[in-house]
Amino acid sequence: MIRIEGLHKRFGKLHVLKGIDLHVRPGEVVCIIGPSGSGKSTLLRCINRLEEPTEGRIYIAGRPLPPGGRELDQVRAELGMVFQRFHLFPHMTALENVMSGPVIVKGMDRAAARRLALELLAKVGLQDKADAYPAQLSGGQQQRVAIARALAMEPKAMLFDEPTSALDPELVGEVLAVMKDLAREGMTMVVVTHEMGFAREVADRVIFMDGGVIVEEGPPEVIFTSPREERTRAFLSKVLRV
Amino acid sequence: MPPDFLAQNLPLLLKGAGMTLRLAFLAFVIGLVLGTFVGLARLSPWRPLALLTTAYVEVLRGTPLMVQLLLIVFGIPQALGLQVDEFRAAVVAFGINSSAYVGEIVRAGIQSLDRGQMEAARSLGMSYAQAMRWVILPQALRRVIPPLVNEGVTLLKETSVVAMIALTDLTRSAQLVASRTYRPFPAYLTAAAIYFAMTFTFSRLAALVERRLRVE
Ligand SMILES: Nc1ncnc2c1ncn2[C@@H]1O[C@H](COP(=O)(O)OP(=O)(O)OP(=O)(O)O)[C@@H](O)[C@H]1O
Numbered sequence A: 001m002i003r004i005e006g007l008h009k010r011f012g013k014l015h016v017l018k019g020i021d022l023h024v025r026p027g028e029v030v031c032i033i034g035p036s037g038s039g040k041s042t043l044l045r046c047i048n049r050l051e052e053p054t055e056g057r058i059y060i061a062g063r064p065l066p067p068g069g070r071e072l073d074q075v076r077a078e079l080g081m082v083f084q085r086f087h088l089f090p091h092m093t094a095l096e097n098v099m100s101g102p103v104i105v106k107g108m109d110r111a112a113a114r115r116l117a118l119e120l121l122a123k124v125g126l127q128d129k130a131d132a133y134p135a136q137l138s139g140g141q142q143q144r145v146a147i148a149r150a151l152a153m154e155p156k157a158m159l160f161d162e163p164t165s166a167l168d169p170e171l172v173g174e175v176l177a178v179m180k181d182l183a184r185e186g187m188t189m190v191v192v193t194h195e196m197g198f199a200r201e202v203a204d205r206v207i208f209m210d211g212g213v214i215v216e217e218g219p220p221e222v223i224f225t226s227p228r229e230e231r232t233r234a235f236l237s238k239v240l241r242v
Numbered sequence B: 001m002p003p004d005f006l007a008q009n010l011p012l013l014l015k016g017a018g019m020t021l022r023l024a025f026l027a028f029v030i031g032l033v034l035g036t037f038v039g040l041a042r043l044s045p046w047r048p049l050a051l052l053t054t055a056y057v058e059v060l061r062g063t064p065l066m067v068q069l070l071l072i073v074f075g076i077p078q079a080l081g082l083q084v085d086e087f088r089a090a091v092v093a094f095g096i097n098s099s100a101y102v103g104e105i106v107r108a109g110i111q112s113l114d115r116g117q118m119e120a121a122r123s124l125g126m127s128y129a130q131a132m133r134w135v136i137l138p139q140a141l142r143r144v145i146p147p148l149v150n151e152g153v154t155l156l157k158e159t160s161v162v163a164m165i166a167l168t169d170l171t172r173s174a175q176l177v178a179s180r181t182y183r184p185f186p187a188y189l190t191a192a193a194i195y196f197a198m199t200f201t202f203s204r205l206a207a208l209v210e211r212r213l214r215v216e
């Protein structure tokens, strides 16, 4: 579904990604963990080219990621992205946010888009908030609308960049619950997260990144109980203690 | 101020105010339309366009309005052997000058938005133009209204330099009244009052519009 080969990313002199190889299979849930600054967000943002890779190849559903133009727009439409800070459109209601992709990108007629959006808002448990503006919603509600907005494009895969890191602790659960549902339905997901409980429960594969490389990867029961690498052990003992 | 002074001279001053208003209004419309494109072009991902418009803005902001006006009303037409209507040429001159300032306001308004807005729109598959049209500009619009009102007020006041090219705007009319009556004080005081009435009305109206937009 997503194949990454020899990916490097430099910001000027700063070498952030130093040769990433990763293959995400259809229906797989991959969780990426690792310390701050290790390049997790950068990796995710390279997958839909919000960041321009310096070197390496990326394939989406077998086809090389186009460099730009309409072809890139079309690939992005098939990859849902959920951000740490939601980035809902503040001048649109929750419903309009969810409708925006289908109407603007696909040219779907408004009545059909409205039905689809209401369905998706119901799916994330927010049908009664359809007419609320983002400013009137809690962080957890905003993030659920953002997930619905991404789903409205009927993506082949979803990318999540620390979707719960900006939330108050009591709101984390409702967002993770929606993500678990998605995983259960077979959505291909790449999730950068600090929620080790979520990774352990939902991930098919956990990837530990540090210093711009994948240090170790494997099924969660292996990574969390008997990691091979010292760096993985050190990181996990730090995050699992708190 | 003696009533007969007003009775005799107000019609002329109001006529001048009419020209000032027409001039400022038409120039502002040109400035808004042209300036929006200037602001968008400065942010264009296509470098040559961005650099060209940056130069355009820098030149217009780095030279006196008076000189720009003289150049457009007298200089260019003579060099090209054209006959131009001075009022129209002045409208164009003020419009172009204003477009540089409007362009900067639009650019700043867009840049003040969170980068994540553009990224969220693009990752849904919107093109740059679609993201601008449906996500960025509607939000920027709310933020640019106050500085645009400022620009409109400034523009209206600055049109008074057309008195130098013998167009009988409000300032020119006040000069005529002053020299005809030998009473500069009431002449210019009345002119000031009329200018203020115009700018004040404009900014009140704009504040009303802004409040309307904010409710949504
Ligand atoms: N646009 C940019 N320009 C320059 N440097 C950048 C840019 N984006 C990220 N970086 C740098 O790249 C490095 C990796 O950043 P990245 O955001 O990918 O890390 P991360 O693993 O997601 O960390 P966190 O857990 O804090 O989100 C950091 O040192 C960061 O400062």
Ligand SMILES: [Mg+2]
Pocket (backbone or CB within 6 Å): A040, A041, A042, A161, A162
């Ligand atoms: Mg990050």
